Amino acid sequence: MSRLDCEEAVAHLYDYLKLELTPDLVEEVRTHLDRCCDCAGHARFEQQFLQMLEARVSKETCPNEVRARIVAALRAAARGS
Amino acid sequence: MAEPSTAALRSFDEEALPHLDTLYRVALRLTADPTLAEDLVQDTMLKAYRSWRQYRPGTNARGWLLTILRNTFINDFRRRKHEPVAMDLEAVEPHAIYRSVQDTDPEGTFFSQIVDAKVVEAIDALPADFREVLALSDIEGMSYGEIAETLKIPVGTVKSRLFRARRQLQARLYAHAVEMGYIKPREAPR
Numbered sequence: 267m268s269r270l271d272c273e274e275a276v277a278h279l280y281d282y283l284k285l286e287l288t289p290d291l292v293e294e295v296r297t298h299l300d301r302c303c304d305c306a307g308h309a310r311f312e313q314q315f316l317q318m319l320e321a322r323v324s325k326e327t328c329p330n331e332v333r334a335r336i337v338a339a340l341r342a343a344a345r346g347s
Numbered sequence: 348m349a350e351p352s353t354a355a356l357r358s359f360d361e362e363a364l365p366h367l368d369t370l371y372r373v374a375l376r377l378t379a380d381p382t383l384a385e386d387l388v389q390d391t392m393l394k395a396y397r398s399w400r401q402y403r404p405g406t407n408a409r410g411w412l413l414t415i416l417r418n419t420f421i422n423d424f425r426r427r428k429h430e431p432v433a434m435d436l437e438a439v440e441p442h443a444i445y446r447s448v449q450d451t452d453p454e455g456t457f458f459s460q461i462v463d464a465k466v467v468e469a470i471d472a473l474p475a476d477f478r479e480v481l482a483l484s485d486i487e488g489m490s491y492g493e494i495a496e497t498l499k500i501p502v503g504t505v506k507s508r509l510f511r512a513r514r515q516l517q518a519r520l521y522a523h524a525v526e527m528g529y530i531k532p533r534e535a536p537r
Contacts, residue, residue: 277510280510281491307449311455312445316513323467324372326375328388343397
């Protein structure tokens, strides 16, 4: 089995954290991270970044008045007006 | 022209309306303008409703709606919006910000000092193609495969856009954090 070097491991980090790698590659990245403190630190940093993004921005919701306007427009369309 | 029936309206309410928040957030990222985002979501929902019979119940309603949102944006909205000038990063791979902070802030605590509005501003300053994949993946949690299907682009393109979008966003957030004094810039190597 080929071993990943640091550059290759880092190139796969986001896909690894997003669970988007094939099982073979997951194993290779995990093996590399177990042995390389520097890349393991990098992985923790990228994980923080991805978590921060999701936590900050995914809580925005469609304002109630906009929702009401859209539902009203749908009802009007349903009546064929 | 015949509009969908009451039963169709009910199924639309059940399958499409729950995705309104997602559509709104993605519309905000695409337009980077709340007023345009509202119009874009409303137009999208009306179009989706009128073509509801083309939707196969129980399939991926979110992806179906997002495809309509995207087409509507491209056809009717893109020219109404002032697009930020793309940074010249298509060719240049931005370096990992981790390299700049690994000695001073390896856990990236500076991210938590940046206010929500600045995070949003930094995302909205990215080129449109980057904002789009970032919103779908890192904010809405869609898989790369689902994004590829929604945007009609190869999975490899989704990956490479995401990679560059995340790096570019980090660079912007880092620059902001340095500017605000949340983090000290790394001294230039002597």
